[in-house]
Amino acid sequence: MSLAPLRTFADTPRIAEFIDAAARLIAQQGYDRTSVRDIARAINLSSGTMFYHFKTKDDLLEAVISKGINDGVAHLTEAYRSAKGGALHRFLALITAHLGLIHGELRHVHRVWIREWDRLSPDARLRLRPQAEQYRALLDNLLLALTADGHLKTDPATARHLLLPALNWTTAWADLPDEASRASLGEQICAAILNQPVAAFHALLRAEADGS
Amino acid sequence: MSLAPLRTFADTPRIAEFIDAAARLIAQQGYDRTSVRDIARAINLSSGTMFYHFKTKDDLLEAVISKGINDGVAHLTEAYRSAKGGALHRFLALITAHLGLIHGELRHVHRVWIREWDRLSPDARLRLRPQAEQYRALLDNLLLALTADGHLKTDPATARHLLLPALNWTTAWADLPDEASRASLGEQICAAILNQPVAAFHALLRAEADGS
DNA sequence: GTCTATAGGAGGATAGAC
């Protein structure tokens, strides 16, 4: 059975501009406080123009969140795919990539996804949920591998329920402008999930590298 | 140096009614989508009446969040104070109480606090922040005790950064209508923070009880 | 495709009667 092709939404450069401007403003102010006029003005267009490209303001929100999900899954899949080494190394790479997603260039679309998800219509949520689930599956694979290697002793599903909200909430207390600061916090978080001091986590990484 | 007395906001029964109705509606729909007319109608009053009791709609939001913080801190302080046994038992009691806060009768005010905090004016945030910090201090004490007892091996601050968002996010995926279901998830989460299977966490609890 | 102009409605807040 083949899947229907995903709607990409960014069919034209103009549409991509609207999605981008909307993501920035909605991430900052919230959906309800961001008017169509605000968004159009940000790219030097007038509000009527938006309704030529999108049927409603809600459709624009769906397009922003769809981009947030697709770009996010692509970012993490790429990090997962290209990570070298064993489960522990891939775990650290994925967590660091997730921090990069939240604090890097994709941060606006990601934030809109997280903050405004439940403002979507039920229909829109149904359309987007399968894409969002890929995100979870990636992490679950890795947590199972950590269990198999004896590093994760607790229930993987509960570990995921600790991890994802904690990562997404880092925007509230951590400023991570560069790759180095993300890698550093990534190590702290990986160590915390394994209930180890950071130094011990480093030792585990070395041991994994030597053993493989 | 003595602190100024805290504004309680619920100075009259009518004000308490407004706070209660606002909490329910805002928790459900969000602040921006909840009109003053909605809130007043919920307690069979007209919208003008709200502006007799509160200067602005924003003041009402501040009152709701202030109640969320005060009731929440009181709830957790009481749970902490009355918990029996060692650090592990008090940890479980506090986590379970937190789940009770989020899923029980105080859930509406708590949810408004978490979801609408950054819609407060900077002034209001400054006023309320000291109260919110008490919340954190309570948990930090406990995590330090767990470190002293050798159960928590990772940095306590990072453990808190895992724990609090995860607890608050449980509303998105867990339905915990009664005390038993909260106690059960509480054990899972405590075990996950210590990176132990639930059965091993039970064994640690028994060992602590026997040793004291 | 983009603009201007505007319809049509909802929102926060105020005034004054009771």
Next chain:
DNA sequence: GTCTATCCTCCTATAGAC
């Protein structure tokens, strides 16, 4: 204290010119 009536602003969305 509460109500009704209303002001004024802002919003989404549409119509029609260019």
